[in-house]
Amino acid sequence: MLLKFNIKNFQVFNSEVELNLEADLRTKKFRSNIVMSAQGNILKAAALYGPNNTGKTCLLNAVRAYRAALLNKPLDFYPNLFTGSDVFKLGAVFLWNQKRYEYFFQYDTKSKIFIEEEFSHISFDRHGNESKEVFFHRNTETKTANSSNDKLKEVINLSSKDNILINTLDAAEFPLLQEAKEALKGFAESIAILSMQSLQPYKTIEMLKEPESPEAKQIVELIKKSDLDIDDFKYDGKLLEAIPLKMDDETVRAKNIQNKEKSIDILKLTSTHRGKELPSIVFDSLGTKKIVSLAGYLVEWLNKGGCLFIDELDSGIHFKLSRAIVSLFNSSLNDRAQMIFSTHDASLLDIKTLFRKEQIWFTDRVEDKVYLYPLSCFTAEKSGIRTDSELYERYVKGFLGALPDPSLIDVLIDIKNGKRDE
Structure with a gap:
């Protein structure tokens, strides 16, 4: 430490x-x-x-x-x-x-x-x-x-x-x-260094592939307690057979999928909402997906x-x-x-x-x-x-320092008064 x-x-x-x-x-x-x-x-x-x-x-x-x-x-x-x-x-x-x-x-x-x-x-x-x-x-x-x-x-x-x-x-x-x-x-x-802007759920997937392990069960409980609408969460290798899922290029960009081949595992993450199993990447919010990506690290580091x-x-x-x-x-x-x-x-x-x-x-x-x-x-x-x-x-109020002081409205005032740079 x-x-x-x-x-x-x-x-x-x-x-x-x-x-x-x-x-x-x-x-x-x-x-x-x-x-x-x-x-x-x-x-x-x-x-x-x-x-x-x-x-x-x-x-x-x-x-x-x-x-x-x-x-x-x-x-x-x-x-x-x-x-x-x-x-x-x-x-x-x-x-x-x-x-x-x-x-x-x-x-x-x-x-x-x-x-x-x-x-x-x-x-x-x-x-x-x-x-x-x-x-x-x-x-x-x-x-x-x-x-x-x-x-x-x-x-x-x-x-x-x-x-x-x-x-x-x-x-x-x-x-x-x-x-x-x-x-x-x-x-x-x-040591692990993560960025929430680019974090992917590969660590969580790796652990969920052993669903009976204590770590996988801890991850599921963490995710369930983080989202009031999720009843269960798992990695389902057969999900794509049950629910044909196609994504065009625009959807791929919107879902921040960096690698289509590597993302096959992500497509198999399944969240259960009110008794219905659904692909997490499509139906869960951005915040829930970030918790899913972070969960594997939280559980592994708290354990080891x-x-x-x-x-x-x-x-x-x-x-x-x-x-x-x-x-x-x-x-x-x-x-x-x-x-x-x-x-x-x-x-x-x-x-x-x-x-x-x-x-x-x-x-x-x-x-x-x-x-x-x-x-x-x-x-x-x-x-x-x-x-x-x-x-x-x-x-x-700035008493501790470390506080920006943006005055962005001045930009609009300058534009309106014709003071913007050409």
């Missing part, structure tokens, strides 16, 4: 920013929103607010880039365009197998080489004292290397600059590198654990349903999964019944600089925001 994530010189982010998901235990409220551990107390959910084009999606892209590097996938991402540097830096502090690790790297997008990387094990004793063991560190520009293992230290600079150490050296020969590899790859594989990042959670979903999903992750029954999501749904700005203050984050832009900051930086002494405060009015 993720404790901290750092970004520097990546896409819209120029100066370094940090998303901190470590709970502040000085706040006693909503302890169920935290996974407690001697090596770090982790927030189960975090909401990210801000105007368009201030970094919410870029933050998720940074996580995507970090994950790609760990899993030996291409790094097709760009740095901030205004700093003059081709090098971006990404880093995370995370828990894996009850241990706290930290790993960061710097990547040159022009030369396609990793300039620097470091992996460390961090631990706290029962008195809260921190100790740090650097498993390995290297800088390919200065040609320096360090490791708590002398044998590993000797070979670090012999590895390729084109990839990170866990993907270039034989980890089996070095116990510290093997532990780092298992932790980093395991952590990366526990990990970090689920969702861009625009509220897209097409009723605000009460968004709230129910957040509550699902904040529940005391969840002890292994996190959800970090961007949203414009101001109804979720609720620290009276839903969130701790440090679970709400904002992005904002001032001239060419993008900021990332938590609600918890607005202290009761300085801002008057307490753990039982109403946030909606403060947010819409």
Whole structure:
């Protein structure tokens, strides 16, 4: 699970920013929103607010880039365009197998080489004292290397600059590198990054093909409780034989079908409305189809654990349903999964019944600089925001920043007065 994530010189982010998901235990409220551990107390959910084009999606892209590097996938991402540097830096502090690790790297997008990387094990004793063991560190520009293992230290600079150490050296020969590899790859594989704009139901279909499995039954219950008109939901391999279904090109576009062959499985998703089985893709609303697409991920991550990042959670979903999903992750029954999501749904700005203050984050832009900051930086002494405060009015009035100020009516006034550009 993720404790901290750092970004520097990546896409819209120029100066370094940090998303901190470590709970502040000085706040006693909503302890169920935290996974407690001697090596770090982790927030189960975090909401990210801000105007368009201030970094919410870029933050998720940074996580995507970090994950790609760990899993030996291409790094097709760009740095901030205004700093003059081709090098971006990404880093995370995370828990894996009850241990706290930290790993960061710097990547040159022009030369396609990793300039620097470091992996460390961090631990706290029962008195809260921190100790740090650097498993390995290297800088390919200065040609320096360090490791708590002398044998590993000797070979670090012999590895390729084109990839990170866990993907270039034989980890089996070095116990510290093997532990780092298992932790980093395991952590990366526990991460999913989704966009509600383009999410398809393939994960849900995969699980519904085993209708008697506990996961499939959980998905069906989740979908039934999300739509008041659905009595049942299933994957029916024989549906197209019973109901001939033809779609012209206009219908294909309207239903956002990207691949006709791959969409055959989607056509076999069946929802039961008042006793009648119908093809979900034709008869269910956009919001219901988005819940169907999301359901497989929600069930899998809540069962196996990990970090689920969702861009625009509220897209097409009723605000009460968004709230129910957040509550699902904040529940005391969840002890292994996190959800970090961007949203414009101001109804979720609720620290009276839903969130701790440090679970709400904002992005904002001032001239060419993008900021990332938590609600918890607005202290009761300085801002008057307490753990039982109403946030909606403060947010819409701009007291928390991160709020656009569009004056679109001016466009029509200019047009009417003949001031539009030719």
